[in-house]
Amino acid sequence: MKIKCIAVDDEPLALELVSKFIEQTSFLSLEAKFDNAIQALGYLNQHEVDLVFLDIQMPDLSGMELARIMDGKKSEKKPRIIFTTAYNQFAIEGYKVDAMDYLLKPFSYEEFLKASTKAYQYFENLSQQGSIKNGTNSKQEDYIFLKVEYQLVKILLHDITHVEAYKDYVKVHLKDKPNPILSLTSLKNMEEILPKEKFMRVHRSFIINLDHIDSVSRNVVNIGNHQISVSENYKDSFLEFMNKWLT
Structure with missing residues (x-):
């Protein structure tokens, strides 16, 4: 490349x-x-x-x-x-x-x-x-690398429950891991590299993995012990997803 x-x-x-x-x-x-x-x-x-x-x-x-x-x-x-x-x-x-x-x-x-x-x-x-979206990516490639301190760490996409903005970093919350991974990047970068059919930005500070949603109440998404608000700017796209989920 x-x-x-x-x-x-x-x-x-x-x-x-x-x-x-x-x-x-x-x-x-x-x-x-x-x-x-x-x-x-x-x-x-x-x-x-x-x-x-x-x-x-x-x-x-x-x-x-x-x-x-x-x-x-x-x-x-x-x-x-x-x-x-x-x-x-x-x-x-x-x-x-x-x-x-x-x-x-x-x-x-x-x-x-x-x-x-x-x-x-x-x-x-x-x-x-892009290969994932086009259906050409293999399961072995279903991951991203993130810079964590002085190394690149491989993260499986299906393990990510949600991503949270934190100053100049992001916190990547993982399934079955008590502590998130802290990476020096922006939420905007994460939004670009995460596949849109699986991940959705619902707040200026949060991206969620749609497969990990446990429940939804009003404008709040529940993922495990985390309650994540859906802000006004992202409400329409989230409601569109919910309508497809319910039909």
Whole structure:
């Protein structure tokens, strides 16, 4: 699998370095490079890109502003972002626009490869979930990998009862496990990689496994000892599921 990338940086040396790193990484494909975010935005509007290596401080349109524009687009194929910047004060803002990672200049190829491998794992999981939806995935592939501390942990999908947002992390609650797994990712990421026929977001802070619902009372879903509210924004889709369940 090749990940389609673009690099955006107004500093020529930094742009060339990132481009070189991309080209020497076997699972990355450099589709284009830009020295300003406005040109990059025009390209993104016309071409399908998986991953953007994006500097933050640029004239006219900053990398953070470009990221906000990309994050606001209603598309299932929005490119993911790895920020490359000399300023560490933007880390929190990076999480707000759902950045995949944050490389602080000057960074080594080892650091670049670590962030890129994280992206590769994400797109591989996404591809596997697409195979599940198309009925081509085997039982052995019915899983995802999550970053837990300094390792990737394999999680079987049928063991997940629900996923809960927790600051910059998610808590993944598992069947027959007293304590949830804490992973550094967002609920939005989890919503993208979990198969929609099995998992549903019912609240800004919760995704549930529909197979693990024990009972429903008013706008509350009961899964084991957990009571999870269905918020107003997600009520219609949940009611549609319930109507199918009852017929």
